[in-house]
Structure formats: C-alpha cells, structure tokens
Amino acid sequence: MSLIITIFVLVFLTQLISWIGQTVLLELAYALYLRIFRASAVAQQRQLKADLLAKKAELLQTSAQDQFAKWAKLRRSVDKGLADLEKLNGELATSKTSFAVQFNGLIWALTTGLQFVVTWWYRKSAVFYLPEGWLGPLTWWLALPFAPAGSVSVGVWQMACRRVIKVGERVVKELATSPTPVEPVAVDVDADDDRSKKQS
Incomplete structure (x- = not known):
C-alpha cells in the first residue's frame, strides 16, 4: 500500500475509534x-x-x-x-x-x-511532490521537518488528513441535525376578508 493511503487509513481509523x-x-x-x-x-x-x-x-x-x-x-x-x-x-x-x-x-x-x-x-520521505512554484515560498513549510524541498512530508500529510476528516465529520453532523424545510401554508384571502366584514 502506498504511503499516502497508509497514512490516511491510520488517521481515519484513529478518528473512527474516537467517533465510536x-x-x-x-x-x-x-x-x-x-x-x-x-x-x-x-x-x-x-x-x-x-x-x-x-x-x-x-x-x-x-x-x-x-x-x-x-x-x-x-x-x-x-x-x-x-x-x-x-x-x-x-x-x-x-x-x-x-x-x-x-x-x-x-x-x-x-x-x-x-x-x-x-x-x-518515513521522516525523510516525501508523500508526494507539489508542482514547482505552486505555493511560492510556503513550500518549505510543507516539507517540515526533514522531507525534501518541494514535497509534502508525512507529518504535514497526517495533519491535512486529520483536518479533512474532522471537517467532513462536522459537515455530516450539520446535515444530519439540520431541520427539514417547512412547507408554506396556503391562506385563503377571501375567507379572511369575509371575517373582517362580519366583525365590522
């Protein structure tokens, strides 16, 4: 199994255990x-x-x-x-x-x-490489601590996976708990006019 998938599966299993x-x-x-x-x-x-x-x-x-x-x-x-x-x-x-x-x-x-x-x-290995000049001077941060320049390190990839899974969890929870839309109620305008005429 490739490194990118292995790390994602490990992070997902950790989050799954915390959900359950x-x-x-x-x-x-x-x-x-x-x-x-x-x-x-x-x-x-x-x-x-x-x-x-x-x-x-x-x-x-x-x-x-x-x-x-x-x-x-x-x-x-x-x-x-x-x-x-x-x-x-x-x-x-x-x-x-x-x-x-x-x-x-x-x-x-x-x-x-x-x-x-x-x-x-895998501290010195690259999970994957970014296109050259894609993020400009910020690409060095994605390679921290020891991955080659222009790549995404294992630690950064773990953080990214964890963040994406948590955002996905929040979206699913919001969708699951959002109230169902209320259908508009039809109002009979003529009946309201008749009532107001009778009262006056």
Missing part, C-alpha cells in the same frame, strides 16, 4: 472475550444469581419462628451463595480491569503509536 468511543469498543471486546475465554465463569455467575434469587424468595416465605430449622438452613445457604457470588464478581472485575489495560494499550499502539512509528520511519 473507546469505552464502547472496550465493552464489546470484553463481552466477546467473556464469551470465548470465560464462558464457564459467566455461566457459573448466572447460575449463582438464579439460585440466590430462588433461595431468597423461599427464605422470605419461611417463618423464622415457626420453621426455625428450615429458615436457619436457608439463611446459611443464602449467605454462602452471596459469599461465592462476591468472590466470583471480584475475579471477573479483576479480569475486566486487566483486559481494559491491555485493550487500551493495543488500541493506542494500533493508532497513535503506529502513527508515530510511520512518521519517524
């Missing part, structure tokens, strides 16, 4: 991770919750005075189930925190980090 939201992507990726790698823990958590609800309902229907032995047994069972559920919830919360750190690191590496690497690696 990194937390939304994290939740989707974590749900997929749980389904693939921690399915047994999730099933166990679901089963514990269902058992606890059933035992709590039975405990509420059992009289502590009339059926104390049954009530005490159910109470111990509910307490043990709550302790098991808290332990499992703690394990899953720790797993989610660890996953979030790794996921955010991966997203950073694939977007911002990769942009830094590409910018550094």
